[in-house]
Amino acid sequence: MYSVAYQDDIEQRASSKSLLRLLDLYRDMAVDGMPHYSDFNPLKLDSYRDWMAVLFAQANGDFLYGFAGSALSASLSFDLTGQQTSHLGEELGTFLAATARQAIDSGKPLFSLHRTSQTNERHLWERLVLPVRVGSEGLGVVTYGCVRSFQIDLVQALFEASDDGIIGATSVRDDAGVPIDAFVQTVNLRASAILGIALSELEGVPLGQAAPMLRDSQAWPAIITAMRDQTTISHDISWIDATGTRWLKVTASPLGDGVAVAITDISVNRQAMLDLDRQKAELTYANQVLAAQAEELSEIAFEAELARAKLSEEMAKRVELEAELKRVARFDLLTGVMNRLGFEEVARQHVMTAKRYKNELSMILVDADHFKAINDKFGHAGGDRALKHLAGLLADGVRTGIDSVGRIGGEEFAILLPQTGLDGAHRLAERLRATLETSTSAIGDDGTTAQITASFGVATFGGKIGTLESLMQRADMALYEAKNSGRNRVNTDDTISSAA
Structure with a gap:
């Protein structure tokens, strides 16, 4: 059984408004002391009577129910009138007698809460115990009880x-x-x-x-x-x-x-929001700094890319320049054919190839006839134009990408013919000589034309390949013979070639 009793703060503890109204009524009657039962008789209190009871104090310390309202008796399934509190069970009877005695002894109202299984349902009861005088010397209590609202208790607990x-x-x-x-x-x-x-x-x-x-x-x-x-x-x-x-x-x-x-x-939450806003602001600033740095790095990268592109361009130009310098170093600026250095480099490679694969290799040396007379008559500019005419005719007359033409002296040119024997070289030399003989070229400053001739010396490596120097020497000897034989002719070094 659950039970508690209070004599203070009843207004704050009670939930029943009717109970509080009855308390106010009692206090109005108790202004001059404990009221008499005859003035506070339940039969006179129609609004409260069904839930009221009257207990008279007995000499043995027990209390006798002199009256019990119909609703109160119905909740217990029997009529309390004439019953003593001790007959209601040890726990409940003792509690009811104790609260009645406490109210009488103090002369003050008492408020109690209790729950017992003796009621039809296990309700929590609110109970007001009011001490009264009975007869001339007797004492008793008038009680008012009602079921306490569970919802009210729940709301109070949640509250x-x-x-x-x-x-x-x-x-x-x-x-x-x-x-x-x-x-x-x-x-x-x-x-x-x-x-x-x-x-x-x-x-x-x-x-x-x-x-x-x-x-x-x-x-x-x-x-x-x-x-x-x-x-x-x-x-x-x-x-x-x-x-x-x-x-x-x-x-x-x-x-x-x-x-x-x-x-x-919400102080904690608000501070967290302020901290979050501060962190967001810091993050925004950090992002702005990073964005600025990224932009700066982008500009640096862009400038670096421009510098790289410029460097690449400069390197490409340098490669082109080096190639041009290399070409210039190996080509004759006047005639456009290879100079002696370039010609000998190419010729040595062909000599090595001819040796490895035992191929034939021929050379033609060409020397312009009476070139000094051309210079004397037309000047050095005219001589240059004559040399350019001769070089162009030679270059156009050979196999492109196979044969090589070079200017190896003032008015002397050389032609290298890979995989070509003496007969083939002789035929080519004769064709070049005839073409030159029948052609004219504007040599003079005023466009005056002149006929140019040249002498040709031909030499060939046969089955046994010698050196480039020996091949050039043989071709030079053949050229010398052509010059001595009247110029404007082709001479071959047959004897030397056969001996080789």
Whole structure:
């Protein structure tokens, strides 16, 4: 069995309004002391009688039920009238007798809560025990009991267990009926802790007076509006106390003609949001710095790419220049054919190839006839034009990509003929000589034309390949014979070739 009894703060502990009204009625009758049973007889209290009982004190310490209301007896499934408390079971009987004795001894009302399985359902009972005088010397109690609402207990438990501070208040209105304040009726411990105000300083006083931090904030218009317009409004407020800046979310909801104010401490969340905003700002700044650095690096990379491209271009130009220098170093600037250095490099490679594969290799030496006379008559410029004409004719007359033509002296040229025997070389030399003989060229500064002839010396490596020098020497000897034989002719070094 569960049971508790109180003689203080009955108004705060009881949930039944009828019980509290009966308590007020009793107190009105007890102004001059404990009222007499005849004045507080249940038969005179129609509104309460069904749940009332009268217990008379017995000499043995027990109590006798002199009256039991119909609803009370029905809840126990038997009539209590004439029963003694000791007959109701050890726990319940002892509790009922003890609370009656405590009320009589103190001369004050008593409020109790109890739950017992002797009722049809396991309800929690609220019970008011009121001491009265009986007869001239007797004493007794008048009791009023009712089932306590489970929902009310549940709401009260949730009210106290809530993480939010909760204040319930009735409205204070001006003459026009407009809310101007709220009179605090109930406050949970969490609200007291959040606001830093004792419960005794909150309950029973105007809300604006009890909690100035609410009155002086944007939450106050929300509280007034909630009562006036019967709507729910929330506001975040802050104030500074000994611990620093506090942030609260205040939600005002209509409660009858008054207001229910829920207060949530959001200081931690607000600080977290401020920290997050600061971190976002720092991150944004860091991103901006990184973006600026990236842009700078991009510019550097772009400049580096330009420099690389320029360097590549310069390198390509250098390669071209080196190639050109190499070409110039191996070609005759006047005639465009190879010079002696270039010709000998190519000729030595062909000599090596001819030796490796035992191929024939021929050379023709060409010398312009009477070149000094041309220079004397037309000047050096005319002589240069004559040499260019001769070189062009020789280059056009050989196999492109196979044969090689070079200027190896002032007016002397050489032709190298790979895989060509003496007969083939002789035929080519004769054809070149005849073509030159029948051609004319503008040699003079004024366009005067002249006929140019040349002498040709031909030599060939046969089955046994010698050196480039020996081949050139044989061709030179053949050329010498052609010059001595009257010029403008082809001479072959047959004897030397056969001997080789």
